[in-house]
Amino acid sequence: MAQVIQLDDLDRAILKLLKEDARLTIAEISSRLNKPESTVHFRIKKLQEKGVIEKYTIILGDPLKPKHLALVVLEVERPIIEDFLERYVEYITKTLSMLPNVLLVAKSGDDKIVALVGDESKEKLTEFIEDNIKTIPTLRNAIVLPLSEFKKGNDIAGFLAEV
Amino acid sequence: MAQVIQLDDLDRAILKLLKEDARLTIAEISSRLNKPESTVHFRIKKLQEKGVIEKYTIILGDPLKPKHLALVVLEVERPIIEDFLERYVEYITKTLSMLPNVLLVAKSGDDKIVALVGDESKEKLTEFIEDNIKTIPTLRNAIVLPLSEFKKGNDIAGFLAEV
Structure with missing residues (x-):
């Protein structure tokens, strides 16, 4: 490879x-x-x-891409039975990746999850995070970083947006 | 729009x-x-x-895309003269966006910057962050979140990778 x-x-x-x-x-x-x-x-x-070009794709424009993005860093509760941590993390990443406004989900370390979420307005984005992310059980902490003014990688919203 | x-x-x-x-x-x-x-x-x-399709593009494959990604959350030192904060943030985002392994740079709030960085190995990635990011002046704090196991948005490395 x-x-x-x-x-x-x-x-x-x-x-x-x-x-x-x-x-x-x-x-x-x-x-x-x-x-x-x-x-x-x-x-x-x-x-x-040679796989240098992996895929040809489209970037979606303003009508379909979320206008406001935020990065959410989730810290998962460490359970008393340590073995359960992996299951908690698995459960949360799965839940997140099924939500409509969640553009990206990745694990970080053994107890953290990073998600990129987007919506058409700041208010809707905040509401979405409060109602759908912060309410997930077994979550210890959620840090929300609203993104503004991209200097590089600006196109990701249109790339990750779903049809 | x-x-x-x-x-x-x-x-x-x-x-x-x-x-x-x-x-x-x-x-x-x-x-x-x-x-x-x-x-x-x-x-x-x-x-x-109508701008629903904004652009046609390619996603780069394994030979060109970084194998290891980390999200870096940078907190900028608040200067004694508050007006300088914006300039500090501006300086750091600009510096970051010119670095080769930095795939994405965005501001968050008035004193934070989020960057996505990538490299071919964990060691190189850590070294890059230590040598090129943590050393930036006027930085108060840098939290590094290595990303593993994407559940969604996996293609961003190949999308953001530079030729």
Whole structure:
């Protein structure tokens, strides 16, 4: 899996163009990079085969993406019977990932869970967190970090938003 | 911008297919959904025009995406002259967003910054955070939350990874 893959400037230039617009045709890429179409075609084929390009997808725009995002760091109650901790964490991550406004869920360490949640207004987002997240049993603590002004990675809301 | 857009089942079905594979042709979508090509073509055109589809892009695979991710919550020192706080925050977000392994940077409240960082191994990730993030001046505190086992939003590393 973690094979070392050598990418040259042309590979990177192609990847950059496709990141910006994955609908570009071979002909367009070839003309922008001033390389023969056959070369571009071959490179893209290789990039796909090697798994450098994993998937082609769309980013959803304003009408569908949540306008307000918050990161929630959840700390799970440590049960008296230590073995239960894993089950608690499993239960909470599962519950969270099924909720509609939850865009991302990941475990952190053995007793923490990080979730990215979004909604159309600050009020709705707060309400969602209060009603649906903070009420989850076996939760010890939930720190809410409302996100504003992205400097990098701004597109994640449109990428993670569900249809 | 925040106009209410009515999407019907067909729109949503098209969007779901394109999220899974943005290279599907009109013909393929039309045959999968059992709708005329002209209808599918028209719907996609409308979805683009209305900004429901914002962009077509690629997700990078294993060879280019960081294997280990951590969320870093930075708390900025509150200066004696309160007005400087904004400048500190601005300085740190800018510094962070220029660093190669930083995938996402967002402000939270008036004195916090959240960053998602990634690297190929846990050791390199820790080293990067220690050497490049924790050393930033005017920082009061940095909480590192290593992320493991994504339950949702797993693709963000490949989406945010830079070429």
